[in-house]
Amino acid sequence: MSAVLRVSALGKRYGELDALRDVSFHADAGELIAVVGPNGAGKTTLLSIIVGIQAPSAGTVDRVTGESSTAGGRGAVSRVGWVPQAPALYSKLSVAENLELFARLEGVADPRAAVARMLEQTGLALRANEPVGRLSGGNRQRVNVALGLIGDPPVLALDEPSASLDPGQRERLWEFVGTRVAAGTTVVFSTHNVSEAQRYADRVLVLAEGRLLFDGAPQALLEQGGEPAGGDLERALVLFLRARAPAASGAHPHPEDMP
């Protein structure tokens, strides 16, 4: 399988603080990759560089779209879908208007058809004309994800997508993401909910203090954490971090956590 996303020796500095240090990995088409780690590990920083919001201080990010981010530059990377943690929606616009706006900004060939498709896929067709501000948190997050996918990107990055959802809404979200992955979309998501990574991810990246400490299948992380097959991945992660990064138990501040 060919890599659709290749991250090489990525570094990011905020003044004296190294938010990311020498992070390298790749993602293949149709892979679902979870990025886990303690607060301040650099998860959001990594995703924001992948989608092009921030430029790296060192290293490169190459995407299947031909777009690259290098140190000192910030190429146009609109072909990577982005789902920020807080829903990035215009609350005075309806669901359909939000989708159409971003479809047009993404340069989608047939924006109305794309809107209809996303409404159908997210199950929001009946609420298409409702202002986003009146939707529940779960439905807002569905629109948020739909906006990330409106341009049918080959790579989708989600920053803690289920943080504000109840269990039922989380289930529906992952079902929807699963259909996209099955269709060949590569998904990279960050989460604090390790059980989600265990249930849905093909691979897990463990970040701590800006370093990539682990890159492999959830089962491999269980083994490294000393847990049996089918054991508790969260416990395995804690034990793994204690062994590999004892100082990464939340003691170090990180720009993401700063007010």
Place this chain on the structure above:
Amino acid sequence: MRWLLRKDLLILGRSRLLLALLIVYPVAIALLIGLAISRSPSRPRVAIVDETPPGETVKVGNQRVLVSEYARQLFDKVQAVDVPTRAQAVAKVDSGEVLAAVVIPPDIAARVASDTEAAQLEVLYNGNALEQSLVQSTLNSALAQANLGFSAQIQQAAGSVIGSLLSGGNLGSIGAPENLIGLTQIPPTLGAVIARQPPGHDRTQLERIDAFAGFAAQNLALARRVLSIIGQPIRVNSVLLHGRRTPLNTFAVVVAVSLSLMLVCVLLAAGGVALEREEHALSRLLRGLVTRETLLVEKTLLAAGCAFVIAFAMLAGISAFVALDWSRVGLWLAALAFGAIAFGALGVAIGALAREVRAASLLAFLLSLPLAFLALVPGGSVSGGFYDAIAAISFAFPFKAALQALDAAVNGASPAIGLSLVHLAVLSAVFGALARVGLRSVE
């Protein structure tokens, strides 16, 4: 950019309170300004107590000047409330029914006629500092005008007496002989008598009297001329060195329109940029869908466009009350457009620095109102160093330049509109660059 503009217009259209404010505010301001400057200023209510006996006059030579004429001059300047006694006047001032009272004492005529004591009026007033200032200022002006009028009447009477002394005739004063010879008639009459006198002591004495009469006539004539100008020894001749004279009412229009242009534009632009942050949409937009520059230009143009339309509508509305020169409408449009873009740039800079709409709106208000106030401080009203600081601040922000541009466009006032437009263009670039720096950090 057009999709962003369309989106913002949709959002604006659905923010009914904001939209209503944008329409109602300038209409209300235009109506208030129009009504305020099309009505004459109200005169303060002042109680007048005239304690002089009815028909009391001040006698000058053979003429009498009515004291009531003096009171009439005062009545013209204030909304006079006739009160018979000082005690009643004090009660009215205490109760706030009138802002002040003027008491004309019964001995005013005697004092004017005494030549040794100045006549005195008593002024009683009350109220807060602003009312006191208004009453004092109005009364001082009214008293000065009344004094001037009274003085003119006394000068006229005195001049008439001097004229009679010079040209002779009947002076009209009780006890004065009839058909008196005038001082100017003495030299020719006496000259004929002297010519008939033989040289000697009598002739010499007559020649001395003749010389004195001639000298006295000349100096009395001079005294009459001096008397005619002494009431207003210096007249003011105003010369405007640059530009056209701006009538106060059209300047008030320019100030009102500039203020509305600034408030609408700065608030809309600041709110528009801050809204993108508040809705967390910046990170989605700025990852390659829209450049920061495009976003800032779009917000600036949207705010400037709305404010431009509103400000022009205000000018058109106010022109129903105040005569504005519509042949200069091209210059109005240029001044409004440049001003709106500069205010828009200031607004996006505020919006880029503030992270919430409420913070951006508050910051926009807190910055705009003092800027307008400082730009209107006239030179010479504060100390030199302080005024220089005010001028520097006003120069660094668009309000004063926009005000000057609009004043030049509407009234032809100086400085020339071109300079102000260049100033506004430079400020637009500077604040645009500041906004760009403010958007460097996205989330």
